[in-house]
Every structure is written in C-alpha cells, then in structure tokens.
Amino acid sequence: MSEPNLLGLSGSLRQNATNRKLLREAARLFDPERFVEADLNLPLYDGDLEEGEGIPEAVRTLADQIAQADAVIISTPEYNKGPSGVLKNALDWVSRTEGNPWANKPVAVMSAAAGRAGGERAQMILRAYMVPFQPCILQGPEIHLANSSNEFDDDGKLSSERYEKSLHKLMQKLRSTAGF
DSSP, X not given: OOOOEEEEEESOOOTTOHHHHHHHHHXXXXXXXXXXXXXXXXXXOXXXXXXXXXXXXXXXXXXXXXXXXXXXXXEEOOBTTBOOHHHHHHHHHHTTSSSOTTTTOEEEXXXXXXXXXXXXXXXHHHHHXXXXXXXXXXXXXXXXXXXXXXXXXXXXXXXXXXXXXXXXXXXXXXXXXXXX
16 A cells, blocks of 8 residues: 655745644644645636636646645634635635545644634634535544644744644544545
C-alpha cells in the first residue's frame, strides 16, 4: 500500500499565520509521504472573468490537488465571526471546475484565531460551506486554537500538550478514514 498524500488549505495568506502553523503541525502529526500547502492567492471570483478567460490555471491546479489528495486539512481564521474571504473565494472557484474533486474526500477542519473561542463560529460556517461538495468531513475531535499567537514555540510547534494531543487524535482519525 502506498503512503498518503495530504493537502492543506489555509484561510490565511500570511506566511507566518497561525493557521498555516496549525496546518504544518497537523501534517507533521499525520505523517504523510507528501504534504502540499495549496496556494489560495487566487483572483476574486468573477463570472465575467470566467466567461471571458475561463477557469484560471491556479484554480485548475487547486482542483487537481484536491482530487489527487488522499486527505485534506483545512484551517481557517475567524474574521468578523466567519471564515476568511480567501477561503470562501477558493471554494467558490473550485465549485466552477469540472466534476467535484471534494466528493467523498476525507477532510479535517480546524481553526486558529486570536479570540477565546478559537474560531469556533468560523469553523461551523466553513462546515456548512462544504455541504454542497459532499466530502467526508470528520466530526471531531474539534480543534479551535484560541489565543493562537501564543500557542506556538519559536520553531512553530504547538506549545500546549492539550492541543497537540487533540490534533494528534484528529490526524489519526483522518489517516484511518483515508484508509491508511
């Protein structure tokens, strides 16, 4: 049996965003043969752009990455009580591609935010955004990383044993769901 390929989507574009750090920690605990962080720096969805130029190459690449991944992890910040526009835009673009790369795909959702709820509302809304795609979204353990800027050490590792333990359980469940 081959080793799994894992795809990560961060709802934050900042290179050192806590959601990117959380994805990298999740990938470390998942222990894939290959891990790719998707590039969500896409043009804003525009029906006129789609009609005139077609699906942008970066969107096709993202849809292909989703289709080829054995499992996907998504980490979202919480902006104004919801997921980031970056993440929603990526989902909207991918929905315009041929087929449905998300269908039955094992997906783990998590969030990291400055607030004390750790992005819980954003994560709840993100789960609702995913319904039309019909992936296999894991229901827990839930990861809502609160006060996220203080939860990583200088090397980008989670500093809280409690969060690392829950994230490890979630990644083991994702590996199992993906058949590994």
